[in-house]
Amino acid sequence: MEYNLKKIAEESGCSISTVSRVINGKGKISEATKERVMKIAREHNYVPNQVARSLKNSKTNTIGIIVPDIRDYFYMFIKAADSIFFEAGYSILLADSDENPEKEDAYIKLMYEKRVDGLILATVSDHHEALDMYFRSSVPVIFIDNLPNINPAYEDCVILDNSRASAMAIDAFVKEGHTDIAIISGNERETTGMERIQGYIRGMEGHGLTINPKLMKMGNFQELGGYNCMKELLKNREKEPFTAVYVSSYKMTCGALRAIKEEGLKIPKDIALIGFDFIDNTGLISPTITTITQPIENIGSIVAKRLLTRIKTGEETEQGEQIKDIAQKIILSPEILEGESSRYVKGE
Amino acid sequence: MEYNLKKIAEESGCSISTVSRVINGKGKISEATKERVMKIAREHNYVPNQVARSLKNSKTNTIGIIVPDIRDYFYMFIKAADSIFFEAGYSILLADSDENPEKEDAYIKLMYEKRVDGLILATVSDHHEALDMYFRSSVPVIFIDNLPNINPAYEDCVILDNSRASAMAIDAFVKEGHTDIAIISGNERETTGMERIQGYIRGMEGHGLTINPKLMKMGNFQELGGYNCMKELLKNREKEPFTAVYVSSYKMTCGALRAIKEEGLKIPKDIALIGFDFIDNTGLISPTITTITQPIENIGSIVAKRLLTRIKTGEETEQGEQIKDIAQKIILSPEILEGESSRYVKGE
DNA sequence: GTGAAAGCGCTAACAC
DNA sequence: GTGTTAGCGCTTTCAC
Numbered sequence: 151m152e153y154n155l156k157k158i159a160e161e162s163g164c165s166i167s168t169v170s171r172v173i174n175g176k177g178k179i180s181e182a183t184k185e186r187v188m189k190i191a192r193e194h195n196y197v198p199n200q201v202a203r204s205l206k207n208s209k210t211n212t213i214g215i216i217v218p219d220i221r222d223y224f225y226m227f228i229k230a231a232d233s234i235f236f237e238a239g240y241s242i243l244l245a246d247s248d249e250n251p252e253k254e255d256a257y258i259k260l261m262y263e264k265r266v267d268g269l270i271l272a273t274v275s276d277h278h279e280a281l282d283m284y285f286r287s288s289v290p291v292i293f294i295d296n297l298p299n300i301n302p303a304y305e306d307c308v309i310l311d312n313s314r315a316s317a318m319a320i321d322a323f324v325k326e327g328h329t330d331i332a333i334i335s336g337n338e339r340e341t342t343g344m345e346r347i348q349g350y351i352r353g354m355e356g357h358g359l360t361i362n363p364k365l366m367k368m369g370n371f372q373e374l375g376g377y378n379c380m381k382e383l384l385k386n387r388e389k390e391p392f393t394a395v396y397v398s399s400y401k402m403t404c405g406a407l408r409a410i411k412e413e414g415l416k417i418p419k420d421i422a423l424i425g426f427d428f429i430d431n432t433g434l435i436s437p438t439i440t441t442i443t444q445p446i447e448n449i450g451s452i453v454a455k456r457l458l459t460r461i462k463t464g465e466e467t468e469q470g471e472q473i474k475d476i477a478q479k480i481i482l483s484p485e486i487l488e489g490e491s492s493r494y495v496k497g498e
Numbered sequence: 499m500e501y502n503l504k505k506i507a508e509e510s511g512c513s514i515s516t517v518s519r520v521i522n523g524k525g526k527i528s529e530a531t532k533e534r535v536m537k538i539a540r541e542h543n544y545v546p547n548q549v550a551r552s553l554k555n556s557k558t559n560t561i562g563i564i565v566p567d568i569r570d571y572f573y574m575f576i577k578a579a580d581s582i583f584f585e586a587g588y589s590i591l592l593a594d595s596d597e598n599p600e601k602e603d604a605y606i607k608l609m610y611e612k613r614v615d616g617l618i619l620a621t622v623s624d625h626h627e628a629l630d631m632y633f634r635s636s637v638p639v640i641f642i643d644n645l646p647n648i649n650p651a652y653e654d655c656v657i658l659d660n661s662r663a664s665a666m667a668i669d670a671f672v673k674e675g676h677t678d679i680a681i682i683s684g685n686e687r688e689t690t691g692m693e694r695i696q697g698y699i700r701g702m703e704g705h706g707l708t709i710n711p712k713l714m715k716m717g718n719f720q721e722l723g724g725y726n727c728m729k730e731l732l733k734n735r736e737k738e739p740f741t742a743v744y745v746s747s748y749k750m751t752c753g754a755l756r757a758i759k760e761e762g763l764k765i766p767k768d769i770a771l772i773g774f775d776f777i778d779n780t781g782l783i784s785p786t787i788t789t790i791t792q793p794i795e796n797i798g799s800i801v802a803k804r805l806l807t808r809i810k811t812g813e814e815t816e817q818g819e820q821i822k823d824i825a826q827k828i829i830l831s832p833e834i835l836e837g838e839s840s841r842y843v844k845g846e
Numbered sequence: 847g848t849g850a851a852a853g854c855g856c857t858a859a860c861a862c
Numbered sequence: 863g864t865g866t867t868a869g870c871g872c873t874t875t876c877a878c
Contacts, residue, residue: 232592433755433759435782
């Protein structure tokens with residue numbers, strides 16, 4: 151049914167390799183045979199089989215991307231990366247791990263079995279044996295968002311300066327006159343969570359402010375976590391007063407806002423807030439929300455380019471023993487979009 | 499470097515086929531050899547090569563998905579589909595065509611070359627020769643969002659009842675007392691655009707309202723299109739008055755809202771508005787925006803299930819001559835989320 | 847229970 | 863310029 155090189159060869163009366171050369175435009179072929187072959191190929195709608203090519207070349211021209219949740223902002227990352235990869239002739243095998251370490255693990259294995267030429271991983275896990283197969287055979291892996299706890303030789307990543315992100319939020323609050331600043335942060339097990347907490351502490355200390363552990367709530371980066379943490383902070387507000395809260399992820403920001411609204415409190419009059427990755431496309435949200443943002447599209451294109459470089463280098467060195475010298479951490483600066491929500495409003 | 503069946507066979511002293519059987523758990527194998535083989539496989543971190551399997555089996559366990567823009571709401575579609583496909587052992591080859599017909603075309607070909615087992619396509623194009631290769635070899639293709647102009651035998655799709663969507667918007671406006679209702683619609687060349695216009699006309703006529711062509715603006719589904727159309731409507735407002743506008747896509751809704759805000763007009767007092775797929779996760783937008791929505795997560799899981807069925811059927815029939823009888827259009831109902839933006843406010 | 851052999855569709859080294 | 867051949871890693875039929 152499907153035409154292949156062999157059939158074209160038979161029909162055109164030349165050998166398979168000649169047909170292959172014509173199709174790929176390689177080597178010297180007489181115009182006559184070239185045309186004859188092309189004509190037959192066209193007539194029978196020949197389409198090269200990349201699976202066979204991949205097997206032969208040990209190269210699939212496919213990049214694996216695994217993210218915990220395609221929503222929020224990762225899709226912007228993927229879009230930027232896709233555009234680079236398309237130019238370079240690569241396509242994307244995408245997986246949404248659903249914040250589930252087991253699922254993530256399964257995808258890591260699956261993508262290796264499918265022989266992706268490289269992997270981009272935003273992990274939610276703290277055990278990463280499955281990655282060993284990549285490291286062993288030097289299939290490049292680049293981490294985004296979270297940097298897992300692995301052999302530093304493989305710490306190739308493009309991540310945000312999370313500590314700085316938090317410090318920027320604290321700075322903005324302090325500039326307004328806030329001194330009692332709460333934080334709703336994510337899971338400490340993930341580097342994104344831990345670093346954002348560290349940045350908070352450092353930021354507070356940098357301004358000579360005392361840190362009240364009761365004002366530090368650990369969410370799980372989910373909407374509900376943000377909501378619950380905010381509720382708790384508000385409940386204890388008499389005992390542990392605060393005028394401002396920094397919420398360190400998008401989903402948690404949504405949750406926190408919901409909790410505040412539910413309590414009938416006004417931003418920034420009753421509580422000032424700085425969110426994370428909270429971009430308002432509509433311009434309709436009032437008050438405008440001050441937010442830390444990561445340059446996610448940049449991250450997408452930087453990761454994509456970096457991965458392509460790694461792939462090319464690997465091909466050139468043939469023996470990939472030198473990965474150690476190649477791994478590099480690329481750390482990008484966050485930005486802050488100042489809005490009305492972080493203002494300090496005096497009086498009750 | 500990489501271990502394969504052959505090496506395991508050599509090391510274990512049995513044949514390649516035996517090793518294959520052990521790895522796949524097929525056929526009768528003595529416990530002794532089974533354990534011997536498994537031990538060696540484990541020791542050397544054997545990972546089966548799916549590329550080779552795919553070549554042999556003519557099946558990649560991969561589904562192609564092409565969307566014009568992963569943003570907006572398609573990512574929700576992908577998430578829902580991914581979850582179904584994962585269960586079934588399929589992974590997703592994702593492409594963002596960037597609203598670009600040429601790029602879309604390239605991806606359609608590429609995915610065929612990579613031998614995806616099925617394709618989900620949200621097309622922006624009006625020529626679809628590239629799809630012929632799928633139809634010829636009966637690789638199932640399911641359309642979402644837009645239904646292209648093709649042989650009805652291949653019109654397999656899961657789409658929104660776009661006409662009904664518009665009619666629902668008109669109904670909501672009329673119920674409030676609006677009679678001068680403008681529409682900002684998308685490209686007429688795409689079925690989504692055309693049907694939403696038809697629904698508007700039908701809806702207006704159904705209420706005995708006269709249709710003023712000057713109040714019908716054609717955007718291109720983009721933010722800027724929505725913005726420009728809204729600007730134009732507002733400019734001619736003296737000559738062609740209207741109290742309400744229905745904007746028939748998410749991005750155009752954003753643009754229209756921006757234009758209204760820029761002119762310093764109030765919703766719904768100066769202009770009432772109904773948007774499309776305009777979901778406010780934050781609950782912070784005021785006034786709340788009335789919007790038509792499509793059940794995009796449903797679409798994702800329905801398409802995925804449907805595609806898996808098509809794939810299975812194709813495998814069973816072996817000869818795919820019966821596709822005609824299989825193609826089916828699944829048309830889903832839109833919903834309307836009523837907010838404040840569509841109210842009728844009397845007086846100037 | 848196990849092995850030999852053919853073949854999926856392609857590329858590339860080597861011959862002529 | 864063109865053909866022959868081996869082989870990528872796997873599955874599966876057919877023998878024994």
